[in-house]
Amino acid sequence: PEEFFELSDRLKPRLYSIASSHDAHPGFVELTVGIVRFEYNNRPRGGLCTVFMADEIDTSGAPIGVFMSPTKSFILPEDKDTDIIMVGPGTGIAPFRAFMEQRVFDGGKGRNWLFFGDQSAKTEFYYKETIEDWMDSGDLYKFTTAWSRDQEEKIYVQHRLKEHGAEIWEWFENGAYFYICGDKTYMAKDVHRALIAIAEDHGGMSNEDATHFIEKTMMREQKRYLRDVY
Ligand SMILES: Cc1cc2nc3c(=O)[nH]c(=O)nc-3n(C[C@H](O)[C@H](O)[C@H](O)COP(=O)(O)OP(=O)(O)OC[C@H]3O[C@@H](n4cnc5c(N)ncnc54)[C@H](O)[C@@H]3O)c2cc1C
Structure with a gap:
């Protein structure tokens, strides 16, 4: 079994867009997450990260690693009068x-x-x-x-x-x-x-x-x- 863990890849991070402005919610980051749930071969399946967020985050008490990956390009126009x-x-x-x-x-x-x-x-x-x-x-x-x-x-x-x-x-x-x-x-x-x-x-x-x-x-x-x- 140890060999299996050595061979398997590390879990890939999941990215989420920040859905809140820091000026409007200082100290907070809010997300909009679509929970992935579907059926496969008549068995209920779900997305690893989103089902964890939906069902387990409050109950497991496990610390969750997060990091920021700021975008340089997907930003508002500098001129606030631009439509x-x-x-x-x-x-x-x-x-x-x-x-x-x-x-x-x-x-x-x-x-x-x-x-x-x-x-x-x-x-x-x-x-x-x-x-x-x-x-x-x-x-x-x-x-x-x-x-x-x-x-x-x-x-x-x-x-x-x-x-x-x-x-x-x-x-x-x-x-x-x-x-x-x-x-x-x-x-x-x-x-x-x-x-x-x-x-x-x-x-x-x-x-x-x-x-x-x-x-x-x-x-x-x-x-x-x-x-x-x-
Ligand atoms: C730049 C970027 C920004 C993003 N922003 C957001 C965001 O703001 N909000 C958000 O919700 N997500 C966002 N995502 C997507 C997010 O990162 C995850 O990919 C998503 O939440 C699924 O993660 P998961 O671990 O729950 O699912 P995973 O465990 O990764 O499983 C997802 C996989 O499940 C399979 N699957 C899903 N539905 C079905 C189905 N009906 N039938 C069969 N197979 C299926 C597919 O193979 C799919 O690739 C973003 C992604 C990127 C790259």
Whole structure:
């Protein structure tokens, strides 16, 4: 058995976006964690770290090792008057809760537009009351949802982006930053394609120019198209 332990790899750390602003919650770090539970061969299975957090953290008394891995790039614009568009379905909302708290704290004139969604508003509307409060106070200028299973046809954030393409393009022309957080496999790619389509449809660009604008100009040169996807 000792040999087995020697051969097995060390546990890999799990990364979580910080979902709170330090200015709004001094001394605290809050996370938005989706607990991984599923069935495999008719047996209930779960994610190692998330099930530990959900079921054992309070009862085991075991110390938990954590470390910070600060991002240099996925950050708010320095100019607090710059508009931002945030696309964060599912647990992808985590950094945008922190962003919103920071924007409220900073009190700039930049507008905030959040795209959020998941399967159903009944079960996955994370931070509903907080978001409604931000809408009421005007801190959140616009809030657009995509609930994939609340109607017959599947609706995802990329569909909502295209529906609002003209306005998004206006924001881009006005210098808005664009952020995506969440699923890398499907969502981020679909949103990326939607952005290129918006540049074509509303910026009057060819597909080649639109791709260049989104991938080179906005993303690489101006660094105002930022992604934190996993
Ligand atoms: C930069 C970054 C930021 C992140 N931020 C967040 C965040 O803010 N919030 C958050 O919740 N997560 C976030 N994650 C994901 C997080 O790090 C973990 O990967 C996640 O919580 C799962 O960890 P776990 O140990 O519970 O699951 P693991 O034990 O690692 O198991 C996950 C694995 O289970 C399997 N699995 C899952 N569902 C099924 C299914 N239905 N059927 C079959 N197999 C399945 C898959 O193989 C999957 O890879 C982030 C990841 C990165 C890289």
